[in-house]
Amino acid sequence: xxxxxxxxxxxxxxxxxxxxxxxxxxxxxxxxxxxxxxxxxxxxxxxxxxxxxxxxxxxxxxxxxxxxxxxxxxxxxxxxxxxxxxxxxxxxxxxxxxxxxxxxxxxxxxxxxxxxxxxxxxxxxxxxxxxxxxxxxxxxxxxxxxxxxxxxxxxxxxxxxxxxxxxxxxxxxxxxxxxxxxxxxxxxxxxxxxxxxxxxxxxxxxxxxxxxxxxxxxxxxxxxxxxxxxxxxxxxxxxxxxxxxxxxxxxxxxxxxxxxxxxxxxxxxxxxxxxxxxxxxxxxxxxxxxxxxxxxxxxxxxxxxxxxxxxxxxxxxxxxxxxxxxxxxxxxxxxxxxxx
Numbered sequence: 001x002x003x004x005x006x007x008x009x010x011x012x013x014x015x016x017x018x019x020x021x022x023x024x025x026x027x028x029x030x031x032x033x034x035x036x037x038x039x040x041x042x043x044x045x046x047x048x049x050x051x052x053x054x055x056x057x058x059x060x061x062x063x064x065x066x067x068x069x070x071x072x073x074x075x076x077x078x079x080x081x082x083x084x085x086x087x088x089x090x091x092x093x094x095x096x097x098x099x100x101x102x103x104x105x106x107x108x109x110x111x112x113x114x115x116x117x118x119x120x121x122x123x124x125x126x127x128x129x130x131x132x133x134x135x136x137x138x139x140x141x142x143x144x145x146x147x148x149x150x151x152x153x154x155x156x157x158x159x160x161x162x163x164x165x166x167x168x169x170x171x172x173x174x175x176x177x178x179x180x181x182x183x184x185x186x187x188x189x190x191x192x193x194x195x196x197x198x199x200x201x202x203x204x205x206x207x208x209x210x211x212x213x214x215x216x217x218x219x220x221x222x223x224x225x226x227x228x229x230x231x232x233x234x235x236x237x238x239x240x241x242x243x244x245x246x247x248x249x250x251x252x253x254x255x256x257x258x259x260x261x262x263x264x265x266x267x268x269x270x271x272x273x274x275x276x277x278x279x280x281x282x283x284x285x286x287x288x289x290x291x292x293x294x295x296x297x298x299x300x301x302x303x304x305x306x307x308x309x310x311x312x313x314x315x316x317x318x319x320x321x322x323x324x325x326x327x328x329x330x331x332x333x334x335x336x337x338x339x340x
Contacts, residue, residue: 079121183216
């Protein structure tokens, strides 16, 4: 789709992925939006983002008091707060839902908090859009490989979120609800790469849970590409999945240490962690097709089925256990120079 003239709302827009999505929209590669609204509860991150886009050159009153005259606008609010969500979606044509509690340990210790943000927050968006006849044409929510065959609270809430957004398309909804599911974004906050880099900066040790642990890894641009593809050609209830590189975490740590005298310590698998992640399960593979270079999982509910799956894109489970990234591929993902 073209974003020309569109009013785009990005929940969690001050987070790492949210900022990348905002940056892509403002760059105009997919059309020029009328406005892009960052909706989040962190005023400090919002202010930093505002200053970055104004290049710290504008007068103070323009930075603080002319928010709603800018193409990039900011709204303080929490997806848990229905009234705040209503005010946000009433002025939107397109919604990217990136707000979430996504740290596995945090969600394990505070599972109800994960329910409130990841599930109640999503339901608030669906309710505000459906009950108020808003102008929202399409909503894409950011999911996780942990939603597939989940064993963690974070994964469970993301898995249920996906099903909620499938159901949201029933009942004659004028809005298309769908998801983008992917693995670790290389440089996002909370990802393993920034953790390793911080540990290396401080002389180590670099902590890896298990020698055999694998993960899907994609660049920020690749993650944004999936969101844009879902907005462009996604149909009700579909889940977009990238063709992501799978890496062995220990190999990634060794690459970043790069021969320095910094120890790598194996600490053991943490609660809620899998040895390998899965982006598409065996069951989902039977209804997975390929479109625009992505895997697309078709909705399970028969009311949303548009046609039988003529050609399956996958023969079975799409797991990170099958490592695909060698050193050169990891360097490309991380923006590192080639090995000498």
